Amino acid sequence: MEPSTHEQVVVSFRGVATGVAAPVRGRAAGHMVQPSAPALLTYPQGELLRGGRPHRVLAGSMHYFRVHPAQWADRLGRLAAMGLNTVDTYVAWNVHEPHRGQVRFDGGRDLGRYFGLAQDAGLDVIVRPGPYICAEWDNGGLPAWLTGMPGMRPRSSYRPYLDEVERWFDTLLPQITAAQAAYGGPVVAVQVENEYGSYGDDRGYLEWLRDALTGRGVGELLYTADGPTALMQDGGSLPGTLATATFGSDPAAAAALLRARRAGEPFVCAEFWNGWFDHWGERHHMRSVDSAAGTLAGILDAGGSVSIYMAHGGTNTGLGSGANHDGVRLQPTVTSYDSDAPIAENGALRPKFHRFRELLLAATGAEPRPLPADPPLLAPRTLLPVPGAGLLEGLAALAPATAWPHPPSFEELGQPSGLLLYRARPLVPAGTHDLTVHGLHDRAQVFADGVPVGVLDGETGTLPLTGTGRRIALDLLVENQGRINYGPLLGQGKGILGGVRIGPRLVHTWTVHGLPLDEWTPELVEHAPAAAAPAGGCGFATARLDVDTPADTFLALPGFSRGLVWVNGTLLGRHREIGPQTTLYVPAPLLSAGRNTVTVLELERFGDRIELRDRAELGPPQEYVETFD
Secondary structure (H helix, E strand, O other): OOOOOOOOEEEEEOOEEEEEEEOOOOOOOOOOOOOOOOOOEEOOOOOOEEOOEEOOOEEEEOOHHHOOHHHHHHHHHHHHHOOOOEEEEEOOHHHHOOOOOOOOOOHHHOHHHHHHHHHHOOOEEEEEOOOOOOOOEHHHHOOHHHHOOOOOOOOOOOHHHHHHHHHHHHHHHHHHHOOEHHHOOOEEEEEOOOOHHHOOOOHHHHHHHHHHHHHOOOOOEEEEEEOOOHHHHHHHOOOOOEEEEEEOOOHHHHHHHHHHHOOOOOOEEEEEEOOOOOEOOOOOOOOOHHHHHHHHHHHHHOOOEEEEEOOEOOEOOOOOEOEEEOOOOEEEEOOEOOOOOOEOOOOOEOHHHHHHHHHHHHHHOOOOOOOOOOOOEOOOEEEOOEEEEEHHHHHHOOOOEEEEOOOOEHHHHOOOOOEEEEEEOOEEOOEEEEEEEEOEEOEEEEEEOOEEEEEEOOOEEEEEEEEOOEEOOEEEEEEOOOOEOOOOOOOOOOEEOOOEEEOOEEOOOEEEEEEOHHHOOHHHHHHHHHOOOOOOOOEEEEEEEEEOOOOEEEEEOOOOOEEEEEEOOEEEEEEEOOOOOOEEEEOHHHOOOEEEEEEEEEOOOOOOOEEEEOOOOOOOOOOOOOOOO
């Protein structure tokens, strides 16, 4: 629901109404409310101060949307135990508003609760509200409905884009402003956009965003963050707003660049890349303790403040994984966002944690906090999957069909993610003909009369199709493998964006089943394996997991090819046998004492067992990367 431009909205922080009038500034420029106290973080003489005292921000990135909300307090406590004094988090717009006008701040989206738990852990909070965040998150956090609007030009001064950001900020920013330090909350800084200098140079857009934040009551420290090059800093920084750098090595060069350009500003590394993320089919990135600790020590020795990216990476739950594009092919990101962080995906403390802790405590002289134990794990075991509904008829039974003259895109269907099952009955003359799909995003399994014909993986692809002079049942199951989150292809559509041809002739008259898998209710997931008769070597399968006391575990699917996995109706994410990731993290809060159900949607080939393992398997250890420039 869109607030009135003249409405005074009262929000709550820590579950209690604060009485703070959240600043609302709509298109009619209604009233504005400014904080009653100056920013907690300042730098009047070039030295960073907190409440007037010398201070260094020692932050760690942990994104609330990548951690089960029942584990927020535990993970924040682990950040504090490492010697950090701040947590920073992005806000993913598409997590809160996957469909226009349907905004949620409950459960795992409850920013106020997250901020309150951070404060309980003794941490300040840095908020990075975007609206674009990158973060290896689907579409860089921008909703698919937004970038799917005809003619949309995101991350620019394009007026229809600014109108949507303005509407979103009217809803989002009261959640943040109420938690500012000026009102007794933990929020001490807010980022303007995100690494904009790697994307564009629309100074007017950045100025508009800065004014949109301050005009809605953001009174704490504002900053921009960009790579440590002149080109990136030129495009992303703003006069009068603290400029920071993001990098993984050579802190002396970054500090020199910033100090040469911004005399009178403190040196801040807004993202120190102590690890990295992975793409399916590529290597698992790791960074040695010595390499990462050496760069962190260099930042501290240069007198810098820092945010460790990631301190705790967590999981790209559901279908949240984004993708990159190398100019030739799509590079989907894996389900895990462990990122070789000092705090592992399941909360375990790595050697990197302990080395970082030594450096951070030495820099501050603070008393060390007690170290938490690693979370318990279920004992390894094997589960036997029971095949359920076959792939095509099972999926067709789970969603109504809509009729289209052409194959529609995900955007035309208003579906952000998941699968689309396209079905047609073309008349195909006898002989072999080329079946060509144009504008495919991202991957299509092709079937003729229920028999696999092949797989297309690329924007244009061709397969041979044999006809007998009669109509055939042509099915294309198209998988959205994650929206691009970085670079000029941001916002690219999904599905079949061109058309389907047999020889030179376009295929018309389609029925389409939309399958937004990450929006399925637990009841629908439970029903899915019984939606149709078992058929073939793929489709749905279930396994029973009996648990006395819930604890974390890692789920592996040896022999399975590619698909998705739910536990008790919650979608864990994608699995693919090509790796590098082998196991999926199952957090204890998803399990119940007694019987639990694992549901698999397998797109290509069933395995004969599901295994619970007692450690994460994210890639071969010999694939070891140390350069992060």
